[in-house]
Amino acid sequence: MVLPFLTSAPGKVIIFGEHSAVYNEPAVAASVSALRTYMLVTQTDSNAVELDFPDIGFSHAWSRHEFDHILKDERNTTILQEARHNVRELSPELTSLLDSLHSELKKSMFHHAAFCFTYLYICLCPNVKGIKFSVRSTLPIGAGLGSSASVSVNLAMAMAKLGGLITGTKGLTLQDKKLINDWAFIGEKCMMGTPSGIDNAVSTYGNAVLFKREIDGTTNFEFVEDFPQIPMILTYTKIPRSTKTLVANVRELLSNHPNLVRPILVAMGQLATRGAEILNSLDNGNYNELLELVRVNHGLLVALGVSHPGLEIVRALSDTMELGSTKLTGAGGGGCALTILNKDTSEKLVTEFKSKLEKTHDYATYQTDLGGIGCSLLLNDCISEDKLELILKIFNHNEDKALIDELLLPGKCSLSWIF
Ligand SMILES: Nc1ncnc2c1ncn2[C@@H]1O[C@H](COP(=O)(O)OP(=O)(O)OP(=O)(O)O)[C@@H](O)[C@H]1O
Ligand SMILES: C[C@@](O)(CCO)CC(=O)[O-]
Numbered sequence: 212m213v214l215p216f217l218t219s220a221p222g223k224v225i226i227f228g229e230h231s232a233v234y235n236e237p238a239v240a241a242s243v244s245a246l247r248t249y250m251l252v253t254q255t256d257s258n259a260v261e262l263d264f265p266d267i268g269f270s271h272a273w274s275r276h277e278f279d280h281i282l283k284d285e286r287n288t289t290i291l292q293e294a295r296h297n298v299r300e301l302s303p304e305l306t307s308l309l310d311s312l313h314s315e316l317k318k319s320m321f322h323h324a325a326f327c328f329t330y331l332y333i334c335l336c337p338n339v340k341g342i343k344f345s346v347r348s349t350l351p352i353g354a355g356l357g358s359s360a361s362v363s364v365n366l367a368m369a370m371a372k373l374g375g376l377i378t379g380t381k382g383l384t385l386q387d388k389k390l391i392n393d394w395a396f397i398g399e400k401c402m403m404g405t406p407s408g409i410d411n412a413v414s415t416y417g418n419a420v421l422f423k424r425e426i427d428g429t430t431n432f433e434f435v436e437d438f439p440q441i442p443m444i445l446t447y448t449k450i451p452r453s454t455k456t457l458v459a460n461v462r463e464l465l466s467n468h469p470n471l472v473r474p475i476l477v478a479m480g481q482l483a484t485r486g487a488e489i490l491n492s493l494d495n496g497n498y499n500e501l502l503e504l505v506r507v508n509h510g511l512l513v514a515l516g517v518s519h520p521g522l523e524i525v526r527a528l529s530d531t532m533e534l535g536s537t538k539l540t541g542a543g544g545g546g547c548a549l550t551i552l553n554k555d556t557s558e559k560l561v562t563e564f565k566s567k568l569e570k571t572h573d574y575a576t577y578q579t580d581l582g583g584i585g586c587s588l589l590l591n592d593c594i595s596e597d598k599l600e601l602i603l604k605i606f607n608h609n610e611d612k613a614l615i616d617e618l619l620l621p622g623k624c625s626l627s628w629i630f
């Protein structure tokens with residue numbers, strides 16, 4: 212294995228169907244190729260595996276001996292074999308065996324990331340040691356833009372590479388991407404419990420996808436080719452929230468009021484299906500229907516209790532200024548809102564809208580293309596000495612997004628990413 216190498220995966224925007232996607236309804240999501248998580252995999256001279264997550268202020272090293280109680284005990288052979296062949300559910304037995312590796316993190320926000328790391332490590336590359344995994348994101352974390360999924364995709368890709376499960380040097384095959392996506396779904400399960408799989412799917416494959424997880428756990432993808440560049444604004448409220456908690460709250464609401472909530476989820480699914488049809492053939496004749504679906508989808512999410520007063524500020528302002536339709540995107544509860552602009556919205560009005568959000572509410576706004584490159588790999592022989600020096604600087608210091616994009620952004624930078 213020639214080290215160092217890098218992996219990368221984009222964030223995402225759910226256009227229609229968040230939360231209902233968890234209940235086997237279809238949903239539409241697009242990758243946000245310009246907002247990504249990067250992972251640098253380097254050799255160390257230790258007998259450990261190290262995790263460095265500076266964006267959340269977490270780093271940890273596990274010595275190989277800490278895994279030996281699992282790997283060297285023959286009683287665990289069947290547990291490990293079964294876990295390594297199950298990409299639909301977490302192995303409860305392996306989960307409890309791993310518990311001792313992060314028990315002191317139980318109460319911290321880092322527990323999910325540590326559990327995701329150790330679970331994927333022991334399943335994908337248990338024999339490697341003296342390796343450090345460093346992560347940097349240009350993606351707002353915990354914002355509803357798929358940051359957890361982008362980390363899971365990076366870990367799955369890096370560990371599959373280290374484990375010799377990905378061997379290509381010219382590009383990632385569909386088989387590689389399926390393997391990455393399957394294990395990224397397991398990583399998402401470690402991070403947030405009951406994901407639908409849409410976040411890791413669109414982060415793996417890029418572009419845009421109509422996604423549906425069937426009741427039997429199989430998944431259906433319909434890729435929205437040539438995704439239309441719809442004029443939109445992403446607003447990050449900076450209000451922290453947890454997808455795991457929000458998804459759990461909806462599950463409780465469904466359990467308490469099945470006759471009220473089930474029809475809402477079904478309506479969201481129908482809305483997502485119609486939305487995908489429009490996005491596949493967007494024109495002046497159906498553009499306003501797209502805006503109407505955005506408005507209705509947000510109203511249904513409010514009914515599920517996953518909006519937030521801070522998100523309603525964005526929705527109310529876009530309504531008051533009549534510049535388009537706004538909905539929360541991702542799990543909600545804060546995080547991000549997506550505003551799809553009317554066709555005739557002037558640049559002046561957009562500037563006024565963004566300025567009010569940024570200056571009055573200290574929100575951040577992004578106008579970025581949707582779709583684009585999914586997970587990508589930068590092999591060691593494509594990293595020159597001088598580039599490596601700059602890359603190490605990015606991962607060891609708090610370099611700003613502009614520098615990270617300039618040096619690393621797949622499809623824009625000079626580095627030869629494969630995807
Ligand atoms: N760059 C990162 N470094 C380390 N951990 C990260 C990073 N980005 C995300 N995470 C992990 O993911 C968690 C946030 O996941 P969460 O699902 O709540 O938000 P999200 O994925 O951004 O939103 P959504 O799931 O609604 O799209 C963080 O608490 C952290 O554990
Ligand atoms: C809230 C949710 O629907 C999307 C989170 O980005 C959860 C999921 O589908 O995994």
Ligand SMILES: [Mg+2]
Nearest residue numbers: 357359360454
């Ligand atoms: Mg997430």
